[in-house]
Amino acid sequence: MPLVLIDSVEKHFGDNHVLRGVSTEVAKGDIVALVGRSGSGKSTLLRCVNGLETISGGRIVVDGVDVQSPDTDLALLRRRVGMVFQSFNLFPHLSAAANVTLAPVLTKKIAKDEARDLASRMLERVGLGHKLDAMPSQLSGGQQQRVAIARALAMSPQLMLFDEATSALDPELVGEVLRVMEDLARDGMTMMVVTHEMAFARRVASEVLFMNQGRIWERGTPERMFGSPQTPEFQQFVQSVV
Ligand SMILES: Nc1ncnc2c1ncn2[C@@H]1O[C@H](COP(=O)(O)OP(=O)(O)OP(=O)(O)O)[C@@H](O)[C@H]1O
Ligand SMILES: [Mg+2]
Incomplete structure (x- = not known):
């Protein structure tokens, strides 16, 4: 059983048929890069995987848990699935450490010194071991996004x-966040990454999925995809982003 099974998934928003029979599997340790034009359904697909959107047809199973089953505890599912968005959404009145440990403290009822230790380890992992007590306003965008990653890892x-974790950042801050993501990938984390950073997709992804009009239009290894794109749509996309 793959870690994520996405089987014939359909999604409608009213009349808008946004996902049209999307099927793929993600094995443990895979790094799947989702690329494609605006509106092709990339964010919607990710949001369906952690139950932020309900699907209109098909099936999504994450770590053996049927996402759309009424019996599924979505809160529990989201604890197994970390999500990082374009906007970091840190709590402005909480320190980096408190942002990182808020959820574990609430849901796992861990003790104070344990929380401090967890914050320290997680922030260390994103290169911010020295920023435990910094407030979000004292951190750069790149640092805030790394805190958001540490928060998910906690x-x-x-x-x-x-989902486009680096799109809101000033260009000079993109690299530090991509490096953290690359470290995670190297440590064996399973990841689905919507990105416009083609160099990153090329270097880090185990598979690239090109989405177009709600479908996986073309897929393959980064070498094959970027080396010899096959469909005219993906060829055009590659030309438009490099
Ligand atoms: N909550 C929503 N309600 C209604 N329509 C939505 C909603 N979310 C997305 N859509 C529509 O679904 C389609 C796919 O949107 P989605 O955000 O998944 O695209 P995307 O590939 O992530 O695009 P982008 O690169 O711009 O982020 C679009 O037509 C969008 O308008
Ligand atoms: Mg999107």
């Missing part, structure tokens, strides 16, 4: 979803 997720 729940020990099985899977990490990244």
